[in-house]
Amino acid sequence: MDLPEHVTIVEVGPRDGLQNEPGVVPTDVKVAFVDRLARTGLSVVEATSFVSPRWVPQLADAAEVLADIERVEHVRYPVLVPNERGLERALEADVAEVAVFGAASEAFSAKNLNRTIDESLEMFRPVVARARDAGLRVRGYVSTVCGCPYQGEVPVADVVRMTVAMLELGCDEISLGDTIGVGAPGQVQDLLAAVTAEAPVQRLAVHMHDTYGQGLANTLAAFEAGVTIADSAAGGLGGCPYAPGAKGNLATEDLVYALHGSGVTTGVDLDALVDATAWMAQQLGRPPVSRVAEAMLAKRER
Incomplete structure (x- = not known):
């Protein structure tokens, strides 16, 4: 395989992994989970989201989590912000990096954001501008790049258009998400061939869900195509509410094992990562x- 020498893993377990948990995870458990992950050698741990507590009660304690984590030098702790109010709350919490979440599917954008794609971009415009003015790094998520639970196929042209538009808004990096995990390596x-014809591959990441067991294969395929950043969640946390039976995100330890075995460096201590995964699994009772x-x-245990 023609893989990069080094890749960056963006750990999304504390945010994307926990946001759909049916039971409320205590704040101190979330804090300890972030801290344990940050000590594994991961360089990016997405800590939480400043979405409205009415929509995602699980993450209502975002400010408390950020206040209590023990920050590790050289580890980034981005947070998701859905709108200007979310950005204001994030700025009050003294964050250094935020992310906005859009979709390449018109149907998904309408259902999830109650806006067309163009309207969502206009909502993001002041958020990205204010964040950049405040000196923050900004990431953009483009979801449903391989398929949508509402409209089915998503035209590649729409993925390209959304990616380019979010870069033009001022996003530093775009994470392309297979939200319902229906994609295949080819x-x-x-x-990616279509997207990188219009956008620099160095500014792209992938975020592959594992609904059909393709998360790892799809991520490795993206690395072969020149991407060097991938999202994953410790323990495979993060079932998708739009895909019944979905297994959630690609598990970080599965990705690390495959990369290390292929001669790719990640900076992650696999044993420490499995320790963090096992600890969190105990907290969740599964x-x-x-x-x-x-x-x-x-x-x-042998």
């Missing part, structure tokens, strides 16, 4: 869905 590479975590934990 599709991912074809999509085993991790990660194959690597399952295998390594079983080996330790």
Whole structure:
């Protein structure tokens, strides 16, 4: 495989992984989870989201989580902000990096944001501008790049248009998300060929869900296409509400194991990562869905 020498992993477990948990996870558990992940060698841990507590009660304690984590030098702690109010709350919490969340699917944008794609871009415009003026790094999420739960197929041209538009707004990096996990490696590479014809590959990341068991293959396919940044969640946390039975995000330890075994460096201590995954699984009262975590934990018990 033609893979990069080094890749950056964006750990999204504390935000994307926990936001759909049915039971409220205590604040101190979230804080400890972020702290444990930050000590594994991960350089980016998405800590929380300043979305309205009415829409995502699980993350109502965003400010408290950020106030209580023990920040590790050289680790970035981005947060998701849905709008200007969310940005204001994030600025009050003294964040250094934010992310905005859009979609390449008109149907998904209407259902999730109650806006057309163009209207969502106009909503993001002042958020990105204010964040940049405040000296913050800004990430943009483009979801449903491989398919939509409402409209089905998403035209590649719409993915390209949304990616370019968010870069033009001022986003430093765009994460392309297979929100319902329906993509396949060839599709991912074809999509990236179209996107990178209009946008620098160095500013792209991928965010692959594992609904059909393709998350790792799709991420490796993206790395072969020149991407060097990928999102994942410790323990495979993060079931998708739009895809019944979905297994959630690609598990970080599965990704790290595959990369290390292929000679790619990540800076992550796999044993420490599995420790963090096992600890969080205990807090949630269920085993991790990660194959690597399952295998390594079983080996330790021998």
